[in-house]
Amino acid sequence: MIRVFVRFANNQRIYYPGQTMAGQVSLVLARSIRARSVSLTFSGLAFAMVDFNSKKEFCLNHNTTLWTAPPGQVTLPVGSHHYNFSFQLPDRLPASFEFGSPSRSFIRYCLVVTVHRPRRFAFKHQAAFVILERININDAALLRFMRSENEKQRGCYCCTSGPLALSATVDRIGYCSGETIIVSAVAENHSDRQLSGMRIRLICLISLLPNSRCVKRYEITLRQIITGRVIPPGERHPWPNVTMDVPPLPETVNTCSVLARDYYVEVAILVPKGRNLRTYFPIIIGSVPLHPSSRITGYVAIDSRGGQRPRQPVPESAYMSTSPVTVPRQITPPIHPTPQVRLIEPTTRRHPSPPLPRPYIPPSSDPPRDDDDRENVPLLTLTTEVYGSSSTMMRDIVQKERNTKHV
Secondary structure, three states: OEEEEEEEHHHOOEEOOOOEEEEEEEEEEOOOEEOOEEEEEEEEEEEEEEOOEEEEEEEEEEEEEEEEOOOOOOEEOOEEEEEEEEEEOOOOOOOOEEEOOOOOEEEEEEEEEEEEOOOOOOEEEEEEEEEOOOOEOOOHHHOOEEEEEEEEEOOOHHHOOOEEEEEEEEOOOEEOOOOEEEEEEEEEEOOOOOEOEEEEEEEEEEEEOOOOOOEEEEEEEEEEEEEOOOEOOOOEEEEEEEEEEOOOOOOOEOOOOOEEEEEEEEEEEEOOOOOOEEEEEEEEEOOEOOOOOOOOOOEEEEOOOOOEEEOOOOOHHHHOOOOOOOOOOOOOOOOOOOHHHOOOOOOOOOOOOOOOOOOOOOOOOOOOOOOOOOOOOOOOOEEEEEEOOHHHHHHHHHHHHHHHHHO
16 A cells, blocks of 8 residues: 655765765555555664573664645545655774574664554665775874783793793784784793794774673684794794785774674784793774875884783884884783773764774683694584573572582
């Protein structure tokens, strides 16, 4: 009886924040119907579920009226009715997001056409569209050079040996799909055991309810490079200018309180039968690729957990250097991003400043992995951990009661 067609201008269904969305809504009626009005809603919903806890947030909610019945008349005549619409999207919108199994979470945008009928249920029709976040990696905040140092003692208590030291650098913070990440690392083995080698990984960390006590994180390995060269005791192993291609990836999403998608580069020393020595570099995946005229403006020191500290600018020769990276070994305490790193958006900018990378929060307590000392590690690994989950607490309580009854 009622057929609705939504036509976007130029058949465009992919938009960026700040763009103007235009099109036409057509109603085809086989016979006249009773109706009070026809409205159009621009809707954006973010939803995440962790066990029995769920949360939703409306990223976009704008209503407009296409047609209103004149006074004394509540009938929409038979035939075709066409209504044009135009709406400018807000400057701050998280990108569309879909994450299915094992948890149903998403960020979806759609147009909802509603025909309000007296004494009857409203007739609704939806038309989906996609939002891509515009992140320009040519911004000076995303072109900075990153450096990190980490150190630990091998063993525990009275069985400790000499320290293990790891120094690593990444050429910049922002990347786009198809570009190349340049990583340099130096490992120093002052212990009495030989090490299995070094590893570089590109990690995607999906966080559900990141600002809640009940948070669930999924760590996905996208790219992995392992060097098979062992590091004997007392030796220093440089690994300069390792290139890693960025696969086709969606943009970083860290502006939504319901879910987040972050990317990290992990550099690790593989310790056989022990915990690996690791350091993490938070990176941003953008949508506007690097322009050849862009230049590095400085470098940022990153601690082992991903915290940032601003440092002095470095010359371009250091950015393009092919010599091994040699940095002093030191223990850097975990810190959080300082206010000096945040950008203040000028009033003349048309688009908002890019999101800043966040410290790495692992999905678990980082136990020793069985595949750390093997070269044939699967390319895609998925690890999860729930914090504050009611189901996990109940399972532990039931297990303790069973053990007590058995004794």
